[in-house]
Amino acid sequence: MADLLDEIQLRYACRAFVEDQPVTLVDVALLLEAGRLAPSAFGLEPWRFVVVDDSQRAAVIRACGDQPAATTSAALIAIVALVDALDPDSDYVRDRLLAEARDGEVAPIAQAYRAFYDPTVIKAWAIGQCHFAAAHMLLQAAHMELGSCPIGGFDPVALAAALDLPADETPALVIAFGRCAYPAPPRRRKLD
């Protein structure tokens, strides 16, 4: 492979996409696969990916404040954080920790997770973990010459309603994808 940093350099936040340039189903599948392979603490994968469908799109865009990245996007994927499922006594956690233990003992992992788990911060923690999956999707998009824009500035109640989320899940990020309408702007990173 060429240098990964060259790939990383390809990514930038695209605020406006070329309309009528659809993202293919294969592209969407590869974006989801990149997200699925993201790291997560305790192997909990505390996320769900929602490919926004036509019936949800208008309400999702509205929940994102009608920002151009959303309105002009060819595809929107919401990354949703699991919350209640992360209770140490849930079936979900039991299954994930068994997977994490592979053929070893699950008890030490379960004990470590129980000590780590704090219900007062678990929602924020799960949202943080969702950024691992988002970073993978953003790089995968750049690799496929697709533009992308992570959107964190949304109305969470409206977005949860638009996505018909159960009460035990919370939206973490929406990512807009498409053919970017402009080339990469110059980078202006801080120096220290």
Place this chain on the structure above:
Amino acid sequence: MADLLDEIQLRYACRAFVEDQPVTLVDVALLLEAGRLAPSAFGLEPWRFVVVDDSQRAAVIRACGDQPAATTSAALIAIVALVDALDPDSDYVRDRLLAEARDGEVAPIAQAYRAFYDPTVIKAWAIGQCHFAAAHMLLQAAHMELGSCPIGGFDPVALAAALDLPADETPALVIAFGRCAYPAPPRRRKLD
């Protein structure tokens, strides 16, 4: 480049490294560069990367509960979230938003950020953003055939003391790097 998904597949959480296999200064520089190029909302880059030095290492490892990934690591990088700096009226935010605006108007971005900013959740938010930088470093490590392990289970007060952080910063993650002592275990991801 080969498929990015092949690169993504190379990454796994390594819990034990081969000792006496140092990570070179060039490797560390490339890890930091990958993190530096991570996305962040409003271009705020709300992070600082601390390469743990010999004088800090023992205390950092202790703050990480003496877990083997830390004790056997060849290098540790702490990703620290900026908190007070994110106040909309700070010099830091002014400089970053000017950079984000590039040669356009900064006022709409500043207004959007002021509407977005919530001091009660900004710390958790900044920690979440730090996961973007972490994901980049983890992939860069895999690309360089280095093992890595993100460590989120630490004592934040002890870690902040070990890193001599100012009161307006908070540790987000520690990442351990080195030559992994074992090959990639089988993946056991959830299916839905």
